[in-house]
Amino acid sequence: MMHRIIIVEDNVPLSKGFKKHIDKTDDYEVVNIYDNCEDALLNLKVDKPVIVLMDIELPGMNGVEGTKKIKAKYPNINILIVTVYENSETVFNALCAGASGYLTKNATPQQITNALDEVMKGGAPMSIHIAKMVVQSFRKAPESILSDRETEVLSLLASGKSYKSVADTMFISVNTIRFHVKNIYDKLQVCSREDAIKKANDQRLI
Numbered sequence: 001m002m003h004r005i006i007i008v009e010d011n012v013p014l015s016k017g018f019k020k021h022i023d024k025t026d027d028y029e030v031v032n033i034y035d036n037c038e039d040a041l042l043n044l045k046v047d048k049p050v051i052v053l054m055d056i057e058l059p060g061m062n063g064v065e066g067t068k069k070i071k072a073k074y075p076n077i078n079i080l081i082v083t084v085y086e087n088s089e090t091v092f093n094a095l096c097a098g099a100s101g102y103l104t105k106n107a108t109p110q111q112i113t114n115a116l117d118e119v120m121k122g123g124a125p126m127s128i129h130i131a132k133m134v135v136q137s138f139r140k141a142p143e144s145i146l147s148d149r150e151t152e153v154l155s156l157l158a159s160g161k162s163y164k165s166v167a168d169t170m171f172i173s174v175n176t177i178r179f180h181v182k183n184i185y186d187k188l189q190v191c192s193r194e195d196a197i198k199k200a201n202d203q204r205l206i
Contacts, residue, residue, distance in 0.1 A: 037066030124160020
C-alpha cells in the first residue's frame with residue numbers, strides 16, 4: 001500500500017524536487033502540494049495524508065501553528081518539518097507542537113526516504129541536539145499517577161523511539177512495553193500515543 005503524503009512549501013522548485021524523489025519510491029506518493037497551511041488544512045479530509053512535509057516560514061499561517069492545528073484535528077498524521085536550520089529554536093518549537101521530526105532542505109533522496117521510513121516505524125528523525133532539547137523540556141510533576149517505569153517508557157516514546165527501541169533501551173521485551181503503555185492509557189484515560197504524550201506533558205508528568 002502506498003503511503004499518502006502532502007507537501008506544504010512555498011518554494012515551488014523545492015516542493016517539486018521533493019515530490020520527484022518521493023514518487024520514485026515504492027512505498028510513498030505525493031498526493032498534493034500546497035504553498036500555504038490554510039489550503040492544506042482545508043483539504044486534509046480529502047487528501048488523507050499519513051505524512052505532511054511542512055515548511056516553517058510560510059505566507060500567512062506559519063508551519064509551527066499549522067502543525068498545532070493539524071495535530072489537534074488529526075493526531076495520527078505525522079508531520080516532518082522541512083527546514084534550513086536544523087538546530088534552531090523554531091524547529092524545537094515545531095517538535096513541541098507535535099511534529100515527528102524534520103528534514104533539511106538540502107536532504108538527499110536517500111535521506112528523504114530514510115526519514116519517511118523512520119517516521120512510519122514510529123521513530124523521529126532529528127539531531128541529538130534537538131532531541132536533548134525536547135527531552136529536557138519535560139519535567140516530571142512531584143505527584144505523578146504514573147509509576148517510575150511508566151514515566152520512563154512514556155518519556156522514551158515522547159523522544160521519538162519506537163516500541164522496539166524503547167524495549168532495547170530498557171532491556172525488556174516489546175510485550176512488556178505494550179503492557180506498560182496499556183496501563184499508561186488507562187491511567188491517563190487516552191487511546192493513543194499522541195494523546196498520552198500531550199496529556200502527560202500538559203500535566204507535567206514527564
